[in-house]
Amino acid sequence: MVSIFSELAEQVSTEGDSTFPLMPVGEAVDMGHTADGVPLFDPRIFDSPEFFRNPYPYYRILRDHYPVFHDKLHNTYWVTRYEDITECYFDDEGFNTIPKGSSSGVLGNTQLELSGVEHRRRRNLYGQHLVGKSLKLRVPAIERLAQEMISSWDEQAGSEFVIDEGNKRTIELGKVFADEFPIRVVCEVLGFPKDAQSDFYYWYNSMMSGLGGSTTHKQGLEARQHLEDYVAGIVAQRRQEPTFLYDEAGNPIGKDIITKLCETKIDGGYLSTEEITSNIALIVGGGGETTRGAIMNLWCLLLRHPDQFQAVLDDGDNWDKAFHEMLRHSSSIGGQPRQNTFDVEMHGVHIPAGSLMQMVDFSANHDERIFAEPETFNIFREDLYTGKLLRSGYRKEGKCNHMAFGVGPHLCPGAWISHQEAVSGSQILARHFKNVRIREDLMPKDIDNLSSAPMGIVSVRSLWLEFDRQLA
Ligand code: HEM
Numbered sequence: 001m002v003s004i005f006s007e008l009a010e011q012v013s014t015e016g017d018s019t020f021p022l023m024p025v026g027e028a029v030d031m032g033h034t035a036d037g038v039p040l041f042d043p044r045i046f047d048s049p050e051f052f053r054n055p056y057p058y059y060r061i062l063r064d065h066y067p068v069f070h071d072k073l074h075n076t077y078w079v080t081r082y083e084d085i086t087e088c089y090f091d092d093e094g095f096n097t098i099p100k101g102s103s104s105g106v107l108g109n110t111q112l113e114l115s116g117v118e119h120r121r122r123r124n125l126y127g128q129h130l131v132g133k134s135l136k137l138r139v140p141a142i143e144r145l146a147q148e149m150i151s152s153w154d155e156q157a158g159s160e161f162v163i164d165e166g167n168k169r170t171i172e173l174g175k176v177f178a179d180e181f182p183i184r185v186v187c188e189v190l191g192f193p194k195d196a197q198s199d200f201y202y203w204y205n206s207m208m209s210g211l212g213g214s215t216t217h218k219q220g221l222e223a224r225q226h227l228e229d230y231v232a233g234i235v236a237q238r239r240q241e242p243t244f245l246y247d248e249a250g251n252p253i254g255k256d257i258i259t260k261l262c263e264t265k266i267d268g269g270y271l272s273t274e275e276i277t278s279n280i281a282l283i284v285g286g287g288g289e290t291t292r293g294a295i296m297n298l299w300c301l302l303l304r305h306p307d308q309f310q311a312v313l314d315d316g317d318n319w320d321k322a323f324h325e326m327l328r329h330s331s332s333i334g335g336q337p338r339q340n341t342f343d344v345e346m347h348g349v350h351i352p353a354g355s356l357m358q359m360v361d362f363s364a365n366h367d368e369r370i371f372a373e374p375e376t377f378n379i380f381r382e383d384l385y386t387g388k389l390l391r392s393g394y395r396k397e398g399k400c401n402h403m404a405f406g407v408g409p410h411l412c413p414g415a416w417i418s419h420q421e422a423v424s425g426s427q428i429l430a431r432h433f434k435n436v437r438i439r440e441d442l443m444p445k446d447i448d449n450l451s452s453a454p455m456g457i458v459s460v461r462s463l464w465l466e467f468d469r470q471l472a
Pocket of ligand 1 (some may be wrong): 097123130186282283284286287288290291294331332333336403404405406407409410411412413414415417418
């Protein structure tokens with residue numbers, strides 16, 4: 001969930017000095033060659049602006065020549081091929097989710113750092129409420145939240161992010177929708193009172209930046225403490241009186257997740273407030289930035305491929321295909337760290353027990369051994385599996401899943417709800433947008449100062465859209 005890339009991205013400004021020149025997209029800097037013509041790889045590239053805007057050619061070098069790359073500068077083993085990564089993900093005892101305690105300062109002691117039975121027991125506490133029938137019952141609430149946010153744009157007209165000119169309206173999709181929508185959804189599903197939503201959004205933002213670096217760590221810890229104090233009050237109430245989620249007609253559809261967590265016993269004892277807070281922090285932390293990035297990238301990619309955008313407008317079923325292909329092409333998460341329990345040898349590289357290994361999901365998704373022409377965004381590609389997501393079934397009908405939700409025991413439990421949020425939210429947005437286009441003139445520019453900056457390794461930060469206003 002918390003990937004090394006999101007942390008690095010915050011530290012690397014695209015305007016900073018680089019020891020590597022910025023290249024045309026798709027072309028790598030020449031880092032030298034061995035006597036027999038094998039390209040050399042300089043790990044300083046990972047910290048450069050060039051890498052963040054143009055990562056594909058560098059991952060290709062790693063996949064082709066150094067599928068396990070021992071990076072002595074960052075003290076890391078980078079694993080970049082699809083098959084190798086899936087093998088490690090399925091073996092969560094041999095390749096632990098780590099580093100132990102890395103997120104515990106802010107998120108608390110979460111299941112992300114557990115494996116085996118301990119992991120399964122905690123995961124089952126809430127996972128069932130984010131899938132299947134429970135999720136279906138929540139769809140109307142998800143749609144209502146999307147609609148509420150869109151309806152508030154009229155009130156925001158004239159602000160920095162909602163600009164009306166004649167019958168045209170320009171918005172920045174992140175600021176007026178995607179940044180907050182996933183947090184509102186999670187807040188509701190967890191069962192937080194509506195009047196706590198803005199505090200919740202503040203705690204979420206502070207905790208997330210607290211994971212990124214030492215300057216913001218203190219603020220993250222404070223936010224975590226505020227959240228825990230708030231949750232303590234809610235837990236005391238829910239232990240006395242459970243609360244429910246309701247359908248749009250006002251009928252109860254089941255207890256909310258916080259109530260369920262309050263009723264849960266492990267080893268004969270109830271979960272403590274600290275444990276409940278950690279679960280909440282993990283669910284919110286896991287579902288905010290990731291789903292925000294998914295919505296932003298989905299719209300950016302579709303609008304830059306107008307024929308495919310038309311195809312989703314013509315046939316609503318194509319939104320699912322577009323969602324999965326977007327996650328394959330430009331996932332909002334770069335990869336996950338693991339630590340090997342035993343000494344292992346992979347592709348001739350000896351990896352001593354306890355090493356930091358980075359599984360690069362982003363590279364797996366662009367592995368040409370699995371996906372043809374991986375850099376092309378094509379919602380109709382034949383080699384991507386877009387059916388029902390199965391933890392154990394990443395390969396079905398001769399097609400492979402993308403790796404954006406991981407695979408195996410830690411497969412994202414929020415995959416289904418984030419899919420629902422992105423697709424339902426986008427369908428409602430699409431109904432509202434008439435003649436929508438990207439305001440390329442407002443988008444950040446690439447090195448030629450003319451074309452728009454490439455997506456690179458992180459999700460689109462801001463997306464300026466213009467569409468026809470629907471005047472009463
Ligand atoms: C497009 C959106 C999302 C993406 C790309 C994503 C990605 C991921 C990935 C790659 C993992 C696996 C971590 C690992 O293997 O170590 C993960 C785990 C997790 N995700 Fe998501 N996620 C998304 C949305 C969500 C949402 C909406 C929620 C909550 C409602 C969520 C909650 C979690 C949790 C709790 C875990 C830890 C699971 C475990 O360790 O067993 N995620 N996510």
